[in-house]
Amino acid sequence: MLSxxxxxxxxxLAQNKNATRLAILRTYAAFPxxxxxxxxxxxxxxxxxxxxxxxxxxxxxxxxxxxxxEVETDKAQMDFEFQDEGFxxxxxxxxxxxxxxxxxxxxxxxxxxxxxxxxxxxxxADAGGAPKAAATPAPAATEAAPKAAATPAPAAxxxxxxxxxxxxxxxxxxxxxxxxxxxxxSLKKVSGTGPNGRIVKADIEAYLASPSAAAPSAAAPAPxxxxxxxxxxxxxxxxxxxxxxxxxxxxxxxxxxxxxxSVAKLLKLRAALNETAPTKLSINDILIKAITVAAKKxxxxxxxxxxxxxxxxxxxxxxxxxxxxxxxxxxxxIIKSAEAKGLSEISAEVKELAGRAKENxxxxxxxxxxxxxxxxxxxxxxxxxxxxxxxxxxxxxxxISTVNKVAVPDAAAEHGFIFDSKMNITGTFxxxxxxxxxxxxxxxxxxxxxxxxxxxxx
Numbered sequence: 260m261l262s263x264x265x266x267x268x269x270x271x272l273a274q275n276k277n278a279t280r281l282a283i284l285r286t287y288a289a290f291p292x293x294x295x296x297x298x299x300x301x302x303x304x305x306x307x308x309x310x311x312x313x314x315x316x317x318x319x320x321x322x323x324x325x326x327x328x329e330v331e332t333d334k335a336q337m338d339f340e341f342q343d344e345g346f347x348x349x350x351x352x353x354x355x356x357x358x359x360x361x362x363x364x365x366x367x368x369x370x371x372x373x374x375x376x377x378x379x380x381x382x383x384a385d386a387g388g389a390p391k392a393a394a395t396p397a398p399a400a401t402e403a404a405p406k407a408a409a410t411p412a413p414a415a416x417x418x419x420x421x422x423x424x425x426x427x428x429x430x431x432x433x434x435x436x437x438x439x440x441x442x443x444x445s446l447k448k449v450s451g452t453g454p455n456g457r458i459v460k461a462d463i464e465a466y467l468a469s470p471s472a473a474a475p476s477a478a479a480p481a482p483x484x485x486x487x488x489x490x491x492x493x494x495x496x497x498x499x500x501x502x503x504x505x506x507x508x509x510x511x512x513x514x515x516x517x518x519x520x521s522v523a524k525l526l527k528l529r530a531a532l533n534e535t536a537p538t539k540l541s542i543n544d545i546l547i548k549a550i551t552v553a554a555k556k557x558x559x560x561x562x563x564x565x566x567x568x569x570x571x572x573x574x575x576x577x578x579x580x581x582x583x584x585x586x587x588x589x590x591x592x593i594i595k596s597a598e599a600k601g602l603s604e605i606s607a608e609v610k611e612l613a614g615r616a617k618e619n620x621x622x623x624x625x626x627x628x629x630x631x632x633x634x635x636x637x638x639x640x641x642x643x644x645x646x647x648x649x650x651x652x653x654x655x656x657x658x659i660s661t662v663n664k665v666a667v668p669d670a671a672a673e674h675g676f677i678f679d680s681k682m683n684i685t686g687t688f689x690x691x692x693x694x695x696x697x698x699x700x701x702x703x704x705x706x707x708x709x710x711x712x713x714x715x716x717x
Contacts, residue, residue: 291374293348295386297362301330301337302623308332309357309495310365315347318375321368328365329619331357331495335590335626336619345370348378351386357495431458438463496588507648511564514695515646517685518702522662525712526680537603543581543635544606546659548715551577551598553705554631559693560686560701561630563652571692572652580629580650581609583616590616591650593629602715635659637682644683654692655701658685684709 309331364386451458554561580591592612
């Protein structure tokens with residue numbers, strides 16, 4: 260895993276260095292020698308991104324490792340660290356631009372500071388990145404248009420010749436009814452060209468292509484005059500989150516297993532440890548460790564579904580992805596090899612990674628590649644139970660609810676019951692990787708170690 264991550268990182272650095280040197284244009288007649296900087300690929304899955312902020316201004320000195328801009332990738336807003344030396348001569352793409360393909364020209368730098376002024380009028384076209392103009396229609400086609408309009412089409416003749424339906428009943432073919440239902444078209448608005456005014460498929464298609472069909476659609480989203488609202492632009496990250504989660508729900512045959520677990524002993528252990536621990540432990544820190552114990556006992560839950568390679572990859576290490584809410588969307592920083600770390604180390608790492616996640620300062624390898632995921636809404640006392648969506652190719656995600664006081668039978672108690680601290684943990688599993696019985700075994704192992712937290716020492 261580590262070597263693969265290092266290889267990916269080295270590959271990205273090489274790609275970005277090549278992107279920086281996308282085109283070495285030495286057009287001495289128009290501009291001094293210069294280099295075009297391309298849109299970098301800051302994550303392995305990035306195909307396009309947004310340019311959030313320029314950290315350097317025209318004329319600023321650039322050196323290896325300096326932050327040239329902040330780029331909005333498919334996962335986060337990240338620093339674009341420049342890898343060469345020179346002076347920023349021209350910004351080709353303004354701040355706030357979206358959906359810029361990787362390697363597209365975004366700026367120009369020069370080696371000599373005195374050459375900066377020569378690029379005041381440099382454009383995307385000069386960099387080879389201007390969009391191509393749309394082809395103009397040929398004159399012959401323009402001249403032929405009146406003739407075509409003057410000659411009635413066979414379909415038009417057919418429409419004129421079709422008998423008019425005067426009975427008031429709407430006749431339509433089954434296929435036409437089906438298409439109308441899918442497209443939300445009222446058959447009363449469609450003129451039929453079939454026998455006795457029967458509406459056929461071609462009539463529905465002709466109506467959908469007409470201006471009368473398009474006008475209501477355009478007006479539909481308009482709010483009422485009294486509505487009060489704001490329109491929030493969809494960020495690249497939010498768009499990717501939407502696509503990935505939709506893909507997950509549509510492509511993964513997931514199932515849910517839920518368990519109510521006592522955390523009374525865990526809370527006592529946490530309180531005792533926090534009296535001497537260098538960093539205050541949270542319930543989530545202990546649950547992360549508990550998950551590693553359960554995953555070692557039932558490794559099927561700690562697996563990838565790699566259908567394209569026709570394999571299931573079962574991991575020996577447990578890299579726990581921890582869901583963190585950020586202002587721009589959900590990120591999942593990873594506690595790598597959590598099974599080999601103590602509670603204090605896990606706690607410190609979670610706090611450090613979560614802090615940088617909220618500032619969009621995580622590196623791709625710090626939030627990509629976990630083997631199992633935990634999502635905790637327990638800090639919200641209103642959440643008694645919820646489910647989460649699997650992050651492929653992972654096979655398991657655990658949803659942690661809040662702690663509640665629950666009455667449980669106890670014959671020795673004065674009133675026949677006592678109150679216990681319990682939380683609901685709901686696992687969502689990929690059925691292609693782990694069967695229901697194994698998922699039940701995993702939840703049982705997790706319940707056992709949480710209810711008897713001294714097993715964390717074994």
